Amino acid sequence: QQPVQSPQAVILREGEDAVINCSSSKALYSVHWYRQKHGEAPVFLMILLKGGEQKGHEKISASFNEKKQQSSLYLTASQLSYSGTYFCGTELRKTSYDKVIFGPGTSLSVIP
Amino acid sequence: SQTIHQWPATLVQPVGSPLSLECTVEGTSNPNLYWYRQAAGRGLQLLFYSVGIGQISSEVPQNLSASRPQDRQFILSSKKLLLSDSGFYLCAWSMGLAGVGEQFFGPGTRLTVL
Numbered sequence: 001q002q003p004v005q006s007p008q009a010v011i012l013r014e015g016e017d018a019v020i021n022c023s024s025s026k027a028l029y030s031v032h033w034y035r036q037k038h039g040e041a042p043v044f045l046m047i048l049l050k051g052g053e054q055k056g057h058e059k060i061s062a063s064f065n066e067k068k069q070q071s072s073l074y075l076t077a078s079q080l081s082y083s084g085t086y087f088c089g090t091e092l093r094k095t096s097y098d099k100v101i102f103g104p105g106t107s108l109s110v111i112p
Numbered sequence: 113s114q115t116i117h118q119w120p121a122t123l124v125q126p127v128g129s130p131l132s133l134e135c136t137v138e139g140t141s142n143p144n145l146y147w148y149r150q151a152a153g154r155g156l157q158l159l160f161y162s163v164g165i166g167q168i169s170s171e172v173p174q175n176l177s178a179s180r181p182q183d184r185q186f187i188l189s190s191k192k193l194l195l196s197d198s199g200f201y202l203c204a205w206s207m208g209l210a211g212v213g214e215q216f217f218g219p220g221t222r223l224t225v226l
Contacts (some may be wrong), residue, residue, distance in 0.1 A: 002155075032212070041202055041217035042156065087156060091212050099146070099171070100212050102156040 001026050003090045005103040012078045012110045020073040020106045022088030031064050031071040032089035032100055035082075042087060045073075078110045114139035118203050118218035125225055131176075131190040133221050135203030138184065144208035145186040146215065147178055150200040162186060163208065198225045 003024045012018055022031060030049045034042040048064035048071060059076040075082055085107050089100035115138045125131060137143055147159040158171045160178035168178050175194060179187045186203055200222050204215040 030212075032215075034215075041220055042215075044214045044216070047214065089156075098212055099158055099161050099169070100215065101158060102148075104155040 001090075002101055003088055003103040005086075005088055005106050007106060008104070009107040010109070012075075012082075012108065014080060014110055014112055015077050018075045018078060018108060020075075020086050020088075020108070022071045022073070022090070022103055024069040024090045026069065026090070026092055028064075028066060028069050028090050029093050029098075030091040031062075032091065033062055033071075033073050034087045034089065034102075035084045036087065036105075037084040045086075075108070078108075080110050080112065083108060083110045114205075114216065116203065116205055116216055116218040118201075118221055120221060121219065122222045123224070125193050125223065127195055127225055128192050131188070131193050131197070131223070133188040133201055133203075133223075135186040135188075135218055136184055137205045140184070140205070140207070142183060143205040144212065145180060146204040146206075147186065147188050148202040148204065148217075150202065152199070156202070159188070193225045195225050198223055 003022050006021045010018055030047055032047050033045040036042040050066040062073045064071045085105040087102045087105045089102040091100050117136050144163050146161045148156045149159055150156055160170055162168050162180045165180055176190050200220050202220045203218040206213045206215045
């Protein structure tokens with residue numbers, strides 16, 4: 001039950017904002033966000049637990065609507081370093097014996 | 113501090129040959145360990161995960177297998193590689209104390225099957 005991400009790809013100019021959406025057909029315990037630059041390993045951005053919290057990380061923040069099983073990643077005043085592929089991952093249960101299933105990714109390109 | 117190692121970094125193998133990829137974690141105990149595969153331009157596909165020595169959960173049927181002979185060692189193997197096994201293989205670990213938690217990925221192995 002892979003989560004769905006949208007858009008598939010987005011091109012921004014420096015300073016513009018973007019939103020990446022992640023949705024699941026299953027009730028979720030948490031949503032994870034990672035960024036991967038070309039040829040490198042994914043790097044953790046943040047985890048959102050059910051409870052509808054919103055988190056921030058510099059100019060990158062995210063929200064989690066557990067009723068709709070949706071999460072959104074907000075990139076504000078984008079920088080060239082934000083380029084990469086963003087993956088959301090969903091976790092169904094609060095247990096250490098569980099796993100995260102990642103979405104197909106959203107390619108983000110920031111141009112000068 | 114914790115570090116995760118994978119080797120080799122790149123590998124070119126003929127179809128039908130065996131495979132062994134190794135992943136080791138330093139600086140932590142009893143981590144959850146994961147193997148992911150990423151085909152070119154695609155997402156992260158979870159292959160196996162392990163919550164302890166000898167405990168392996170398989171996510172997709174395939175000609176790959178995984179083993180965890182030691183607490184911080186995770187091995188991905190195949191007896192006979194297929195063309196479709198080509199991809200970027202990533203090992204990851206997490207503490208899994210309450211939920212999966214943050215995953216730390218290794219540098220990956222780029223496998224090309226010819």
